[in-house]
Amino acid sequence: MSAVTRVPSLLGVALVWLWRLTFGALFPTTCKYHPSCSEYAVQSLRRHGLVKGSARAGWRLLRCNPWSRGGFDPVR
Amino acid sequence: MIVSTIPIFSQLEDVMKHVLNFFHSNIGLPWAWSIVATTIVVRVILVPLTIRQIHSMQALQKHAPQMKEIQKKYKQDRQKQNEELMKFYRENNINPAASCLPMLLQLPVFIALYYTLKHFQTNFHVGKHTDLSFLHFIPSIQAHTTTHWGGYVLLVVYVASQMASSFFMMTTTDKMQRTLFMVMPLFFVFIIARFPAGLVLYWVTTNLWTVGQGLITRRLVAKTPAPALERRSSRTPPKDDGSSGNGAKSEAPSPKPAPSASQRPRQVRRKKKRTSRR
Numbered sequence: 001m002s003a004v005t006r007v008p009s010l011l012g013v014a015l016v017w018l019w020r021l022t023f024g025a026l027f028p029t030t031c032k033y034h035p036s037c038s039e040y041a042v043q044s045l046r047r048h049g050l051v052k053g054s055a056r057a058g059w060r061l062l063r064c065n066p067w068s069r070g071g072f073d074p075v076r
Numbered sequence: 077m078i079v080s081t082i083p084i085f086s087q088l089e090d091v092m093k094h095v096l097n098f099f100h101s102n103i104g105l106p107w108a109w110s111i112v113a114t115t116i117v118v119r120v121i122l123v124p125l126t127i128r129q130i131h132s133m134q135a136l137q138k139h140a141p142q143m144k145e146i147q148k149k150y151k152q153d154r155q156k157q158n159e160e161l162m163k164f165y166r167e168n169n170i171n172p173a174a175s176c177l178p179m180l181l182q183l184p185v186f187i188a189l190y191y192t193l194k195h196f197q198t199n200f201h202v203g204k205h206t207d208l209s210f211l212h213f214i215p216s217i218q219a220h221t222t223t224h225w226g227g228y229v230l231l232v233v234y235v236a237s238q239m240a241s242s243f244f245m246m247t248t249t250d251k252m253q254r255t256l257f258m259v260m261p262l263f264f265v266f267i268i269a270r271f272p273a274g275l276v277l278y279w280v281t282t283n284l285w286t287v288g289q290g291l292i293t294r295r296l297v298a299k300t301p302a303p304a305l306e307r308r309s310s311r312t313p314p315k316d317d318g319s320s321g322n323g324a325k326s327e328a329p330s331p332k333p334a335p336s337a338s339q340r341p342r343q344v345r346r347k348k349k350r351t352s353r354r
């Protein structure tokens with residue numbers, strides 16, 4: 001990705017960090033996946049850009065529910 | 077504010093307005109207690125999720141010794157350690173205790189409550205003499221927490237309850253993380269002090285719920301038989317009182333003390349190496 005197209009995804013990454021430092025910090029690490037949901041979001045935003053990346057991160061968050069198996073699930 | 081013009085936020089605020097209004101007008105609770113009631117309703121809705129969590133926590137406790145072994149084995153490589161743990165969960169059908177969704181579900185409630193309290197006057201057309209106090213020590217749930225001494229009391233209760241709830245929610249055995257989460261509320265209190273007191277009330281209530289839940293869970297877990305840890309102590313030979321013919325077999329573990337004793341200094345040395353590398 002070029003520097004210009006990377007800007008929106010970096011905005012997304014900044015939002016994830018905002019979450020991490022505020023509400024994320026309030027709860028002990030609870031993710032059942034590895035990498036954790038927030039880490040997954042950062043990686044997928046970097047790799048796929050803002051739209052596709054955040055869609056993938058959103059889908060991951062939905063999968064991170066008490067009925068799923070969890071486990072090793074890297075960004076593809 | 078720009079954020080409040082985003083449609084989803086105003087919709088959230090609308091829903092919260094109706095819920096609070098229901099508790100205040102239909103059930104007759106004071107405004108502050110309506111917030112407490114709303115919090116309890118949210119937590120009751122989340123109960124099915126927490127029951128799942130309790131079950132998986134029990135499963136985790138059962139397999140704790142094996143997991144500790146994995147953690148020890150891959151001590152140097154955190155990434156590998158996590159991957160192996162996840163594999164172990166899969167193989168043993170364990171659902172790791174918590175997940176992100178229940179935690180995330182509380183965020184919309186929080187945002188909704190924030191905006192509802194912010195626009196309290198216009199939302200509910202309250203006059204100057206409307207009772208917005210809570211338990212006689214907080215004069216107004218709408219004002220900033222630090223505007224009255226009662227707010228400071230609430231903040232202290234918040235820190236205590238947050239620490240206690242972190243204690244019960246904690247699933248990691250990592251010491252660094254554990255201390256981090258215990259210290260975190262001390263920093264967060266500076267941010268939360270700027271919020272309306274009603275919002276802090278929400279946090280305190282939800283934390284106290286978590287603590288209560290944790291206490292009940294601990295009792296329930298304690299009732300189930302604790303997993304018998306297989307101790308490899310070599311001092312006590314396996315019991316075989318009746319069968320005298322097995323006496324020769326019981327000699328097998330006896331040569332163990334020597335290697336375990338010799339391993340100790342080695343472990344210390346390894347630790348030193350690791351610290352020097354990083």
